[in-house]
Amino acid sequence: MRRSGELERAVMDVLWESREPRSAKEVLAALPEEKLAHTTVITVLDRLTHKGLARRERAGRSWRYAPAASRESYVSSLMIDALGRAPDREAVLVHFAHAMTGPEADALRSALATADGAGDAVDASGAVDAGGADNAGGADDADEGSQSGDTGQDRPTS
Amino acid sequence: MSHLLHFAVLIVCCITAVRPLARARWVQRMPRTALALWQAIGLTLELSLIGLLFSALFAPANQGLLPGLARIATGSVATDPVGLLAATLGGLLIAARLITLAMTCVTTARERRKHRDLLRLVARADPALPGVEILDHPAAAAYCLPGRDSSIVISTGALGMLDSAHIRAVIAHERAHLRQRHDLFLLPLLAGRRLAPRSTALSEVITAVRLLLEMLADDTCCRTRSRHDLADALTRFSHDPSKLATPAGGFAAADTGLAARTARLLAPEPAHSAARSITVIAVAATLLATPLSLFVLPI
Numbered sequence: 047m048r049r050s051g052e053l054e055r056a057v058m059d060v061l062w063e064s065r066e067p068r069s070a071k072e073v074l075a076a077l078p079e080e081k082l083a084h085t086t087v088i089t090v091l092d093r094l095t096h097k098g099l100a101r102r103e104r105a106g107r108s109w110r111y112a113p114a115a116s117r118e119s120y121v122s123s124l125m126i127d128a129l130g131r132a133p134d135r136e137a138v139l140v141h142f143a144h145a146m147t148g149p150e151a152d153a154l155r156s157a158l159a160t161a162d163g164a165g166d167a168v169d170a171s172g173a174v175d176a177g178g179a180d181n182a183g184g185a186d187d188a189d190e191g192s193q194s195g196d197t198g199q200d201r202p203t204s
Numbered sequence: 205m206s207h208l209l210h211f212a213v214l215i216v217c218c219i220t221a222v223r224p225l226a227r228a229r230w231v232q233r234m235p236r237t238a239l240a241l242w243q244a245i246g247l248t249l250e251l252s253l254i255g256l257l258f259s260a261l262f263a264p265a266n267q268g269l270l271p272g273l274a275r276i277a278t279g280s281v282a283t284d285p286v287g288l289l290a291a292t293l294g295g296l297l298i299a300a301r302l303i304t305l306a307m308t309c310v311t312t313a314r315e316r317r318k319h320r321d322l323l324r325l326v327a328r329a330d331p332a333l334p335g336v337e338i339l340d341h342p343a344a345a346a347y348c349l350p351g352r353d354s355s356i357v358i359s360t361g362a363l364g365m366l367d368s369a370h371i372r373a374v375i376a377h378e379r380a381h382l383r384q385r386h387d388l389f390l391l392p393l394l395a396g397r398r399l400a401p402r403s404t405a406l407s408e409v410i411t412a413v414r415l416l417l418e419m420l421a422d423d424t425c426c427r428t429r430s431r432h433d434l435a436d437a438l439t440r441f442s443h444d445p446s447k448l449a450t451p452a453g454g455f456a457a458a459d460t461g462l463a464a465r466t467a468r469l470l471a472p473e474p475a476h477s478a479a480r481s482i483t484v485i486a487v488a489a490t491l492l493a494t495p496l497s498l499f500v501l502p503i
Contacts, residue, residue: 054324120322122341124319124357125345125359128345128347137387141345142348142377143441
Protein backbone atom coordinates (compact mmCIF):
# COMPACT_ATOMS: atom_id res chain seq x y z
CA MET A 47 0.00 0.00 0.00
CA ARG A 48 2.70 2.43 1.02
CA ARG A 49 4.72 1.53 -2.03
CA SER A 50 1.88 2.27 -4.44
CA GLY A 51 1.19 5.50 -2.55
CA GLU A 52 4.75 6.65 -3.15
CA LEU A 53 4.45 5.82 -6.81
CA GLU A 54 1.22 7.79 -7.14
CA ARG A 55 2.93 10.70 -5.54
CA ALA A 56 5.95 10.50 -7.86
CA VAL A 57 3.68 10.30 -10.91
CA MET A 58 1.61 13.26 -9.74
CA ASP A 59 4.82 15.22 -9.20
CA VAL A 60 5.77 14.60 -12.81
CA LEU A 61 2.32 15.70 -14.00
CA TRP A 62 2.44 18.84 -11.88
CA GLU A 63 5.86 19.79 -13.09
CA SER A 64 5.02 19.50 -16.77
CA ARG A 65 3.09 22.31 -18.37
CA GLU A 66 1.08 20.15 -20.76
CA PRO A 67 -0.54 16.69 -20.63
CA ARG A 68 1.91 13.81 -20.74
CA SER A 69 1.67 10.32 -22.11
CA ALA A 70 2.48 7.32 -19.95
CA LYS A 71 5.78 6.91 -21.77
CA GLU A 72 6.79 10.50 -21.07
CA VAL A 73 5.82 10.09 -17.42
CA LEU A 74 7.95 6.95 -17.21
CA ALA A 75 10.89 8.77 -18.74
CA ALA A 76 10.54 11.65 -16.30
CA LEU A 77 10.33 9.43 -13.24
CA PRO A 78 13.59 9.34 -11.30
CA GLU A 79 13.20 5.61 -10.73
CA GLU A 80 14.53 3.46 -13.57
CA LYS A 81 13.29 -0.07 -13.14
CA LEU A 82 9.59 0.61 -13.64
CA ALA A 83 7.50 -1.21 -16.22
CA HIS A 84 5.48 0.80 -18.69
CA THR A 85 2.33 -1.05 -17.60
CA THR A 86 2.95 -0.12 -13.96
CA VAL A 87 2.92 3.54 -14.86
CA ILE A 88 -0.28 3.07 -16.86
CA THR A 89 -1.88 1.31 -13.90
CA VAL A 90 -0.94 4.15 -11.59
CA LEU A 91 -2.19 6.77 -14.06
CA ASP A 92 -5.47 4.89 -14.43
CA ARG A 93 -5.88 4.69 -10.69
CA LEU A 94 -5.20 8.40 -10.32
CA THR A 95 -7.78 9.11 -13.03
CA HIS A 96 -10.27 6.80 -11.34
CA LYS A 97 -9.82 8.65 -8.06
CA GLY A 98 -10.44 11.93 -9.87
CA LEU A 99 -6.94 13.21 -9.13
CA ALA A 100 -5.80 13.19 -12.76
CA ARG A 101 -7.59 13.83 -16.05
CA ARG A 102 -6.89 12.17 -19.36
CA GLU A 103 -7.57 12.98 -22.97
CA ARG A 104 -7.17 11.10 -26.24
CA ALA A 105 -4.06 11.82 -28.25
CA GLY A 106 -4.01 9.63 -31.31
CA ARG A 107 -4.08 6.04 -30.14
CA SER A 108 -2.98 6.66 -26.56
CA TRP A 109 -4.01 8.76 -23.58
CA ARG A 110 -2.36 11.88 -22.30
CA TYR A 111 -2.67 12.70 -18.63
CA ALA A 112 -2.80 15.95 -16.69
CA PRO A 113 -3.44 16.74 -13.03
CA ALA A 114 -7.10 17.43 -12.24
CA ALA A 115 -6.06 20.38 -10.09
CA SER A 116 -2.93 22.14 -8.95
CA ARG A 117 -0.99 20.96 -5.95
CA GLU A 118 -1.86 24.17 -4.10
CA SER A 119 -5.55 23.59 -4.59
CA TYR A 120 -5.26 20.09 -3.12
CA VAL A 121 -3.46 21.54 -0.15
CA SER A 122 -6.18 24.11 0.39
CA SER A 123 -8.91 21.53 0.02
CA LEU A 124 -7.20 19.55 2.79
CA MET A 125 -7.03 22.70 4.88
CA ILE A 126 -10.71 23.29 4.24
CA ASP A 127 -11.35 19.77 5.52
CA ALA A 128 -9.29 20.58 8.57
CA LEU A 129 -11.19 23.77 9.14
CA GLY A 130 -14.68 22.71 8.15
CA ARG A 131 -17.21 21.92 10.81
CA ALA A 132 -20.05 20.56 8.78
CA PRO A 133 -21.99 18.28 11.14
CA ASP A 134 -21.78 15.30 8.81
CA ARG A 135 -18.02 15.48 8.65
CA GLU A 136 -17.02 16.08 12.21
CA ALA A 137 -16.14 12.42 12.76
CA VAL A 138 -13.54 12.52 10.01
CA LEU A 139 -10.64 14.10 11.83
CA VAL A 140 -9.73 15.39 15.27
CA HIS A 141 -8.41 18.93 15.61
CA PHE A 142 -5.78 19.98 18.07
CA ALA A 143 -7.72 23.17 18.56
CA HIS A 144 -10.88 24.09 16.73
CA ALA A 145 -9.24 27.16 15.39
CA MET A 146 -7.18 28.21 12.45
CA THR A 147 -5.65 31.61 12.73
CA GLY A 148 -4.24 34.23 10.43
CA PRO A 149 -5.66 36.02 7.40
CA GLU A 150 -5.25 32.90 5.27
CA ALA A 151 -7.59 31.05 7.61
CA ASP A 152 -10.23 33.72 7.07
CA ALA A 153 -9.82 33.41 3.33
CA LEU A 154 -10.14 29.66 3.64
CA ARG A 155 -13.32 30.11 5.62
CA SER A 156 -14.83 32.21 2.90
CA ALA A 157 -13.64 29.68 0.37
CA LEU A 158 -15.63 27.08 2.28
CA ALA A 159 -18.81 28.45 0.81
CA THR A 160 -17.73 27.77 -2.77
CA ALA A 161 -15.28 24.90 -2.59
CA ASP A 162 -16.44 21.36 -2.38
CA GLY A 163 -13.70 18.79 -2.53
CA ALA A 164 -10.83 18.31 -4.93
CA GLY A 165 -12.77 18.80 -8.16
CA ASP A 166 -13.68 22.40 -7.46
CA ALA A 167 -10.59 23.09 -5.47
CA VAL A 168 -9.01 25.13 -8.25
CA ASP A 169 -11.49 27.88 -7.51
CA ALA A 170 -10.83 27.49 -3.82
CA SER A 171 -7.13 28.11 -4.21
CA GLY A 172 -7.84 31.14 -6.36
CA ALA A 173 -10.08 32.48 -3.64
CA VAL A 174 -7.38 31.85 -1.08
CA ASP A 175 -4.81 33.87 -2.98
CA ALA A 176 -7.13 36.76 -3.63
CA GLY A 177 -8.69 36.69 -0.17
CA GLY A 178 -5.38 36.44 1.63
CA ALA A 179 -4.38 39.85 0.34
CA ASP A 180 -7.75 41.55 0.72
CA ASN A 181 -8.68 40.18 4.07
CA ALA A 182 -5.60 41.15 5.98
CA GLY A 183 -7.28 44.36 7.10
CA GLY A 184 -10.91 43.48 7.66
CA ALA A 185 -10.40 39.90 8.66
CA ASP A 186 -12.81 40.00 11.59
CA ASP A 187 -15.86 40.78 9.50
CA ALA A 188 -15.06 38.14 6.94
CA ASP A 189 -14.54 35.67 9.74
CA GLU A 190 -17.87 36.31 11.43
CA GLY A 191 -19.78 36.22 8.21
CA SER A 192 -18.39 32.95 7.06
CA GLN A 193 -18.57 31.30 10.46
CA SER A 194 -22.30 31.78 10.61
CA GLY A 195 -22.57 30.46 7.07
CA ASP A 196 -20.35 27.61 8.16
CA THR A 197 -23.08 25.80 10.06
CA GLY A 198 -25.53 25.16 7.33
CA GLN A 199 -24.65 25.37 3.73
CA ASP A 200 -20.95 25.00 3.38
CA ARG A 201 -21.01 21.61 1.69
CA PRO A 202 -24.14 21.33 -0.34
CA THR A 203 -23.33 18.06 -2.06
CA SER A 204 -21.74 15.99 0.65
CA MET B 205 -45.89 -3.97 35.69
CA SER B 206 -42.71 -3.69 37.69
CA HIS B 207 -40.43 -4.16 34.67
CA LEU B 208 -42.15 -1.33 32.89
CA LEU B 209 -41.80 0.86 35.95
CA HIS B 210 -38.13 0.05 36.44
CA PHE B 211 -37.25 0.89 32.87
CA ALA B 212 -39.29 4.09 33.00
CA VAL B 213 -37.55 5.19 36.18
CA LEU B 214 -34.15 4.46 34.65
CA ILE B 215 -34.99 6.51 31.57
CA VAL B 216 -36.12 9.44 33.68
CA CYS B 217 -32.95 9.20 35.79
CA CYS B 218 -30.70 9.21 32.73
CA ILE B 219 -32.50 12.05 31.01
CA THR B 220 -32.52 14.27 34.07
CA ALA B 221 -28.82 13.59 34.60
CA VAL B 222 -27.80 14.62 31.10
CA ARG B 223 -27.92 18.41 31.26
CA PRO B 224 -26.45 18.85 34.74
CA LEU B 225 -23.63 16.47 33.85
CA ALA B 226 -22.97 18.22 30.53
CA ARG B 227 -22.61 21.50 32.43
CA ALA B 228 -20.75 20.17 35.45
CA ARG B 229 -17.24 21.40 36.15
CA TRP B 230 -16.13 18.71 38.57
CA VAL B 231 -15.91 16.26 35.67
CA GLN B 232 -12.96 18.24 34.30
CA ARG B 233 -10.88 17.01 37.20
CA MET B 234 -11.48 13.37 36.28
CA PRO B 235 -12.10 13.19 32.52
CA ARG B 236 -11.53 9.46 32.22
CA THR B 237 -14.02 8.57 34.95
CA ALA B 238 -16.50 11.11 33.62
CA LEU B 239 -16.29 9.55 30.16
CA ALA B 240 -17.02 6.14 31.68
CA LEU B 241 -20.07 7.68 33.36
CA TRP B 242 -21.24 9.15 30.05
CA GLN B 243 -20.87 5.79 28.40
CA ALA B 244 -22.85 4.09 31.17
CA ILE B 245 -25.62 6.68 30.91
CA GLY B 246 -25.81 6.32 27.15
CA LEU B 247 -25.96 2.53 27.24
CA THR B 248 -28.45 2.50 30.11
CA LEU B 249 -30.71 4.93 28.31
CA GLU B 250 -30.73 2.89 25.13
CA LEU B 251 -31.13 -0.46 26.87
CA SER B 252 -33.93 0.90 29.04
CA LEU B 253 -35.76 2.35 26.08
CA ILE B 254 -35.60 -0.97 24.30
CA GLY B 255 -36.48 -2.78 27.52
CA LEU B 256 -39.47 -0.53 28.10
CA LEU B 257 -40.86 -1.19 24.66
CA PHE B 258 -40.34 -4.93 24.89
CA SER B 259 -41.43 -5.33 28.49
CA ALA B 260 -45.03 -4.53 27.64
CA LEU B 261 -45.10 -7.99 26.13
CA PHE B 262 -44.16 -9.65 29.38
CA ALA B 263 -45.70 -7.37 31.94
CA PRO B 264 -48.30 -9.88 33.10
CA ALA B 265 -45.81 -12.64 33.64
CA ASN B 266 -43.15 -10.42 35.21
CA GLN B 267 -40.36 -12.35 33.64
CA GLY B 268 -37.02 -11.15 32.51
CA LEU B 269 -36.96 -10.01 28.92
CA LEU B 270 -34.84 -12.77 27.49
CA PRO B 271 -36.74 -15.67 29.16
CA GLY B 272 -39.95 -13.98 28.04
CA LEU B 273 -38.74 -13.74 24.47
CA ALA B 274 -37.77 -17.39 24.56
CA ARG B 275 -41.26 -18.33 25.71
CA ILE B 276 -42.82 -16.26 22.95
CA ALA B 277 -40.56 -17.89 20.42
CA THR B 278 -41.74 -21.32 21.52
CA GLY B 279 -45.31 -20.05 21.29
CA SER B 280 -46.21 -20.97 24.84
CA VAL B 281 -47.66 -17.60 25.78
CA ALA B 282 -50.48 -15.47 24.36
CA THR B 283 -49.56 -11.94 23.28
CA ASP B 284 -51.74 -8.85 23.36
CA PRO B 285 -51.79 -6.33 20.49
CA VAL B 286 -50.48 -3.39 22.53
CA GLY B 287 -47.47 -5.40 23.63
CA LEU B 288 -46.85 -6.49 20.07
CA LEU B 289 -47.04 -2.94 18.81
CA ALA B 290 -44.60 -1.73 21.45
CA ALA B 291 -42.24 -4.61 20.72
CA THR B 292 -42.38 -3.79 17.01
CA LEU B 293 -41.45 -0.21 17.83
CA GLY B 294 -38.59 -1.55 19.92
CA GLY B 295 -37.39 -3.66 17.01
CA LEU B 296 -37.57 -0.66 14.71
CA LEU B 297 -35.61 1.41 17.20
CA ILE B 298 -32.84 -1.19 17.33
CA ALA B 299 -32.77 -1.40 13.55
CA ALA B 300 -32.66 2.38 13.13
CA ARG B 301 -29.84 2.68 15.64
CA LEU B 302 -27.78 -0.03 13.95
CA ILE B 303 -28.38 1.33 10.46
CA THR B 304 -27.43 4.91 11.33
CA LEU B 305 -24.37 3.62 13.14
CA ALA B 306 -23.32 1.68 10.04
CA MET B 307 -24.00 4.71 7.82
CA THR B 308 -21.85 6.92 10.01
CA CYS B 309 -19.03 4.36 9.97
CA VAL B 310 -19.15 4.07 6.19
CA THR B 311 -19.26 7.79 5.40
CA THR B 312 -16.56 8.53 7.94
CA ALA B 313 -14.29 5.85 6.50
CA ARG B 314 -14.90 7.15 2.98
CA GLU B 315 -14.16 10.77 3.89
CA ARG B 316 -11.03 9.72 5.73
CA ARG B 317 -9.82 7.72 2.77
CA LYS B 318 -10.38 10.68 0.46
CA HIS B 319 -8.50 12.94 2.81
CA ARG B 320 -5.68 10.39 3.16
CA ASP B 321 -5.36 9.96 -0.63
CA LEU B 322 -4.83 13.68 -1.07
CA LEU B 323 -2.54 13.86 1.92
CA ARG B 324 -0.35 11.16 0.44
CA LEU B 325 0.08 13.23 -2.71
CA VAL B 326 0.87 16.62 -1.24
CA ALA B 327 2.06 16.28 2.36
CA ARG B 328 5.75 15.93 3.02
CA ALA B 329 7.71 14.30 5.80
CA ASP B 330 10.35 16.01 7.89
CA PRO B 331 13.15 13.89 9.36
CA ALA B 332 13.07 16.11 12.44
CA LEU B 333 9.41 15.25 13.04
CA PRO B 334 9.00 11.52 12.46
CA GLY B 335 5.43 10.36 11.95
CA VAL B 336 4.12 13.82 11.14
CA GLU B 337 2.79 14.90 7.75
CA ILE B 338 3.50 18.50 6.91
CA LEU B 339 1.22 20.58 4.74
CA ASP B 340 2.73 23.63 3.09
CA HIS B 341 0.10 26.21 3.89
CA PRO B 342 0.39 29.53 5.70
CA ALA B 343 -2.75 29.04 7.82
CA ALA B 344 -2.25 27.29 11.14
CA ALA B 345 -3.81 23.87 11.51
CA ALA B 346 -2.93 20.77 13.50
CA TYR B 347 -5.07 17.67 13.51
CA CYS B 348 -5.02 13.92 13.36
CA LEU B 349 -6.77 11.56 11.03
CA PRO B 350 -7.85 8.50 13.04
CA GLY B 351 -8.30 5.05 11.63
CA ARG B 352 -6.21 2.08 10.65
CA ASP B 353 -3.71 4.16 8.68
CA SER B 354 -3.71 7.09 11.06
CA SER B 355 -1.67 10.23 10.65
CA ILE B 356 -0.87 13.46 12.40
CA VAL B 357 -0.87 16.57 10.22
CA ILE B 358 0.58 19.98 10.95
CA SER B 359 0.63 22.92 8.55
CA THR B 360 3.71 25.06 8.05
CA GLY B 361 1.62 27.96 9.34
CA ALA B 362 1.25 26.14 12.66
CA LEU B 363 4.90 25.11 12.71
CA GLY B 364 5.85 28.73 12.22
CA MET B 365 4.09 29.89 15.35
CA LEU B 366 5.22 27.02 17.58
CA ASP B 367 8.57 26.22 19.16
CA SER B 368 9.91 22.70 19.00
CA ALA B 369 8.76 22.03 22.58
CA HIS B 370 5.23 23.11 21.62
CA ILE B 371 5.29 20.94 18.56
CA ARG B 372 6.30 17.91 20.60
CA ALA B 373 3.42 18.63 22.97
CA VAL B 374 0.94 18.94 20.11
CA ILE B 375 2.17 15.64 18.67
CA ALA B 376 1.89 13.90 22.05
CA HIS B 377 -1.66 15.23 22.39
CA GLU B 378 -2.66 13.99 18.94
CA ARG B 379 -0.97 10.66 19.54
CA ALA B 380 -3.07 10.22 22.68
CA HIS B 381 -6.23 10.75 20.58
CA LEU B 382 -5.06 8.13 18.10
CA ARG B 383 -3.81 5.53 20.59
CA GLN B 384 -6.88 5.74 22.81
CA ARG B 385 -9.19 5.74 19.78
CA HIS B 386 -11.20 8.73 20.93
CA ASP B 387 -12.91 8.77 17.55
CA LEU B 388 -14.62 5.48 18.40
CA PHE B 389 -15.96 6.94 21.62
CA LEU B 390 -17.62 9.78 19.70
CA LEU B 391 -18.95 7.65 16.87
CA PRO B 392 -22.17 6.38 18.54
CA LEU B 393 -23.02 9.92 19.64
CA LEU B 394 -22.45 11.38 16.19
CA ALA B 395 -24.49 8.53 14.71
CA GLY B 396 -27.24 9.40 17.18
CA ARG B 397 -27.49 12.80 15.59
CA ARG B 398 -28.79 11.18 12.43
CA LEU B 399 -31.75 9.94 14.46
CA ALA B 400 -32.22 13.16 16.41
CA PRO B 401 -30.69 15.97 14.34
CA ARG B 402 -32.39 18.76 16.27
CA SER B 403 -31.82 17.52 19.78
CA THR B 404 -30.10 20.29 21.71
CA ALA B 405 -29.48 17.89 24.57
CA LEU B 406 -27.55 15.58 22.27
CA SER B 407 -25.52 18.51 20.92
CA GLU B 408 -24.72 19.51 24.47
CA VAL B 409 -23.62 15.98 25.29
CA ILE B 410 -21.42 15.79 22.20
CA THR B 411 -19.78 19.10 23.08
CA ALA B 412 -19.21 18.00 26.67
CA VAL B 413 -17.81 14.61 25.66
CA ARG B 414 -15.55 16.23 23.06
CA LEU B 415 -14.15 18.57 25.68
CA LEU B 416 -13.56 15.64 28.07
CA LEU B 417 -11.75 13.75 25.30
CA GLU B 418 -9.56 16.79 24.65
CA MET B 419 -8.81 17.04 28.36
CA LEU B 420 -8.00 13.35 28.52
CA ALA B 421 -5.59 13.78 25.60
CA ASP B 422 -4.14 16.84 27.38
CA ASP B 423 -3.60 14.77 30.53
CA THR B 424 -1.99 11.93 28.59
CA CYS B 425 0.28 14.42 26.85
CA CYS B 426 1.29 15.97 30.17
CA ARG B 427 2.62 12.65 31.41
CA THR B 428 5.57 13.05 29.06
CA ARG B 429 5.50 16.76 28.16
CA SER B 430 5.34 19.90 30.21
CA ARG B 431 1.94 21.42 31.01
CA HIS B 432 3.23 24.84 30.16
CA ASP B 433 4.35 23.87 26.67
CA LEU B 434 0.95 22.42 25.88
CA ALA B 435 -0.91 25.38 27.35
CA ASP B 436 1.35 27.74 25.45
CA ALA B 437 0.71 25.89 22.20
CA LEU B 438 -3.05 26.10 22.81
CA THR B 439 -2.80 29.80 23.53
CA ARG B 440 -0.96 30.39 20.29
CA PHE B 441 -3.78 28.73 18.41
CA SER B 442 -6.22 31.13 20.02
CA HIS B 443 -4.23 34.34 19.90
CA ASP B 444 -7.43 36.23 19.28
CA PRO B 445 -9.92 35.00 21.90
CA SER B 446 -12.70 37.29 20.68
CA LYS B 447 -12.93 35.23 17.52
CA LEU B 448 -13.28 32.05 19.47
CA ALA B 449 -16.39 33.40 21.14
CA THR B 450 -18.13 33.70 17.77
CA PRO B 451 -20.87 31.13 17.88
CA ALA B 452 -20.80 28.62 15.05
CA GLY B 453 -23.92 26.54 15.42
CA GLY B 454 -23.74 24.06 18.24
CA PHE B 455 -19.98 23.89 18.14
CA ALA B 456 -19.00 27.20 19.64
CA ALA B 457 -18.41 25.47 22.94
CA ALA B 458 -15.62 23.49 21.34
CA ASP B 459 -13.82 26.80 21.08
CA THR B 460 -14.74 28.11 24.50
CA GLY B 461 -13.32 24.75 25.54
CA LEU B 462 -9.96 26.03 24.40
CA ALA B 463 -10.00 28.59 27.19
CA ALA B 464 -11.14 25.98 29.71
CA ARG B 465 -8.36 23.62 28.65
CA THR B 466 -5.69 26.30 28.86
CA ALA B 467 -6.85 27.45 32.29
CA ARG B 468 -6.95 23.87 33.49
CA LEU B 469 -3.40 23.24 32.31
CA LEU B 470 -1.98 26.40 33.81
CA ALA B 471 -3.69 26.14 37.20
CA PRO B 472 -4.46 22.47 37.74
CA GLU B 473 -6.98 21.85 40.50
CA PRO B 474 -6.10 19.04 42.88
CA ALA B 475 -7.30 15.68 41.67
CA HIS B 476 -10.42 14.31 43.29
CA SER B 477 -10.03 11.84 46.09
CA ALA B 478 -10.04 8.17 45.18
CA ALA B 479 -13.31 7.85 47.10
CA ARG B 480 -15.00 10.25 44.74
CA SER B 481 -13.77 8.42 41.64
CA ILE B 482 -14.90 5.11 43.09
CA THR B 483 -18.32 6.57 43.85
CA VAL B 484 -18.73 7.75 40.27
CA ILE B 485 -17.60 4.37 38.91
CA ALA B 486 -20.01 2.62 41.26
CA VAL B 487 -22.89 4.82 40.10
CA ALA B 488 -22.01 4.09 36.49
CA ALA B 489 -21.79 0.35 37.12
CA THR B 490 -25.07 0.25 39.05
CA LEU B 491 -26.81 2.24 36.37
CA LEU B 492 -25.67 -0.11 33.65
CA ALA B 493 -26.24 -3.27 35.68
CA THR B 494 -29.91 -2.44 36.30
CA PRO B 495 -31.28 -2.72 32.75
CA LEU B 496 -28.97 -5.64 32.05
CA SER B 497 -30.29 -7.55 35.03
CA LEU B 498 -33.85 -6.71 34.07
CA PHE B 499 -33.18 -8.39 30.76
CA VAL B 500 -32.58 -11.74 32.40
CA LEU B 501 -34.07 -11.76 35.88
CA PRO B 502 -37.71 -12.03 36.84
CA ILE B 503 -38.96 -9.71 39.55
